[in-house]
Amino acid sequence: MSTPAAELARRLGDDAEAVCRRYLSNGRREGHYWMVGDVHNSRGRSLYVRLSGQADGLRQPGKWTDASSGAHGDLLDIIAASCGHTNFRDTLDEARRFLSLPPETFAPRNPAPRKSKPGTPEAARRLWAATRPLADTIARDYLMRRAITDLRDVCWLRFHPHCFYRPSDEDGPLARKAWPALIAAVTDERGRIMGIHRTWLDPATCDKAPVAYPRRAMGHLLGHGVRFGQAGPLMVAGEGIETMLSLMQVSPLLPMVAGLSAAHLGALCFPAPLRRLYVARDDDPAGAAALSTLRERASPLGIEIIGLEPARGDFNADLVTTGRERMAAALRSQFHTADRHLLL
Template sequence: MRANAWTAGLPARYVRPDGSIDTGKLKAEVSIAEVAAEATDLVQVGTEMRGLCPFHDENTASFFLNDSKGVYFCHGCAAHGDTIDLFSRLRKVDFPEACKALAGAETRPVTIADGKADAAAKAANRARARDEWRTAGPVDGTVAETYLLSRAIGYSVPSTIRFGRTPRYWNDDGSPGPRHSAMIAGAQDADGRIVGIQRTYLDREGRKMRGGSPRLSLGRVRGTALRLGPVMPKIMLASAVEDALSLRLMFPGATVWSAFGDANLQHVEMPRGIWHVTVCGDADESGRAAVAAAREALGRKGIQTGELFPHGGAKDFNEEWVLLHA
């Protein structure tokens, strides 16, 4: 493409004397964190920021970016690049149009995804999630029970956790891909409806499946929770499913829910009747940051909060529970 076609519409200060785009100046003046924040919620972790990857389905945040360097990298799918690349991928535009949009030049409107197509895809995934949930059964006697027993949490498992053989993906024509054994956790909205699922894929020995992410969500998970007990005035809210199951055993009689990961802790929509939430997080820096963000978000809604972290040097509550029973 000719240089004048690349730079047409760009402010003059972003055009080099040779007619090329001064990408260095553009990237220096645009925050990659602001670009990423359109597609994922970010938490500060040391000198970097972390969130759920916008390019693949995950529940444990593996997407990192460095705002001062203007770069991003996903440890889950290996997506990486700079500010312009990230904007281009999120908005589905080419390089010159991404530069023009970031520079504030007059150009055609761009959106992260076509609204109608995106809404249709989300509706289809919610329907698939409900179908997979309905066909799933109890974990008793399955590799899901084996997996949970290996974590010392496979006793009296609530019915909101099931076992099924479910696809990892669906083809463009709507047909399902190969089915694999999985522990399936139901994601309930504020009204208690199953609107999504989290699948933990397992091998024949009840271990997390290798090759690709063993955890995938389907349907709506953001804002939902896995309920391991009924709505009560006081509940405990943990990050991972295994941590919630561990806390349920550590605090008999308590209502414990899981937010399906750190990134969703601050977004869980609480039903009426809950006035106090003990937010339970991992012992590391990112876990504490996620708990702080959740407490702030709940406080804005008038809900009282407390916090709880693992003891005895354990990094999470499942590790603490296992150590207690070693």
């Protein structure tokens, strides 16, 4: 069933060029697209908005993608960025004014339905629905500080500006109960959201928030992961999101998946086309056990498992310390001969 906000986005898409001329006035039409620098109406050609097409997801008029950041969305996101809105209700009101609709026609995009049980996939999907793209957020800055700048295929990473944090006993009674957060969706092979991983961030430092547990996951995680790219015969798996993103900087063509812990890494489901899996395990007993478990499970299926070892404790440390080219050179000897062309 279409939500009121989705209906608003569809109506905006029906007149996508007029929306772009109003809110992205520094761009211009090129064929079936409106080209501009970014959602803030900068000059350039990085962001493209589809002006015509079919109402079937990404081909729907009004859908946009920023090639430099990997961000994507609909015309409601464009209006929000152009007008500097921090409240989604303001964006809906602005869209109604543009479409000459009365204020009472639509309700907010996410009206408060019945509360989902904490820790369930439903609760995870509800949290995901409240997020927005990474572009121009603290989450983007957090990743860039770790030399993670290529974010072309990260549709399952988004940002929440005010994510609830349940303080633990170690945090003390005065701990803040909400922080900005990098949000990662844990999905199954069909792309259904089964869980959520949160990394709470400190706006003052663009680093992890000063809380006892700045990273937490919820939902049904077993067998699933945070995915980057489409599953194929060759893939890379590891524990952490930043580990996978660091490897993606030196091998952007390889599909990757983060299991979020050693136990969940060892339990990852193998996609049907998989024939060789590189495993970027942590250098500890739990990581060694995960690698051993994957080998035992993969052997009867004819899937080859190859372990990848960082030079400095973890692959993000390698990336930050040595840079992409030297990290790729260090990994070359660990890759199968037939796959080395996939490295920088």
